[in-house]
Amino acid sequence: AELADRVPLIWLHMAECTGCSESLIRTDSPNLDTLIFDHISLEYHETLMAASGWQAEENLEHALAQYKGRYLLAVEGAIPTANNGAFLTVGCKGHTGLQIVKDAAEGAAAIISVGTCAAFGGVQAAYPNPTGAKGVHEVVDKTVINLGGCPPSEKNIVGTLMYFIMFGKLPALDMFNRPKWAYGARVHDNCERRGRFDAGEFVETFGDQGAKDGYCLYKVGCKGPYTYNNCPTERFNHHTSWPVLAGHGCMGCSEPNFWDDMADFEKP
């Protein structure tokens, strides 16, 4: 597709691990090539772009100006706010992540927080949170779509991008501004081990016979009953697996404050 037909996407990295970008590149419907050649114009993405240094900064400044009011802004990572944002500076000019996100939010047609870091602060916001890490929605005064998950699946990321591209508006959102189509159901209600839970068949310790037989992981810390996400039905990595199928249980990674409220992760 011609550049004019594609929606410009600016993807910023803040305090994060890049796992959400790893998730993005596993998309298979559409695959990444189709996504970036037919639907979006990826203007800035520190992991995927060829430019570096001054050239990268120029690309960002250029994209912010040229596509003002039109670009989609995706943010991966929390925003350190303590000491006026000094815990995260990006690029040759030493701008804080806080300032970069605020500036980029101004001209954005829509803002998507990709992952629990950007949505709710994530693990770096864990008590006592010395860097003052916050979700994007706490530092900008526009609506932000929150894609909870550490990381969210590639389907939840690309599905949200494609929704905006196809319909030109935000999808219906839940009370935490997560798209309802992805976060409308409890993990527990679609889990393949739910029958085991209902029958009272529980793994008591990792590695016991119940674990080998696929019993419910609730007693070894599964937070599926308190977590909203489509992992059991959509899975990860081309529908290969998800935490419960892998035998660990859900850590509640798509929920605000899961890092403190749901820890430790191996006890109910």
Ligand code: SF4
């Ligand atoms: Fe990494 Fe998780 Fe943060 Fe994504 S939400 S950047 S996977 S720590």
Ligand code: SF4
């Ligand atoms: Fe619920 Fe977790 Fe048990 Fe599945 S493994 S039924 S999500 S408690």
Ligand code: F3S
């Ligand atoms: Fe996260 Fe739980 Fe899904 S830990 S990936 S919400 S199963």
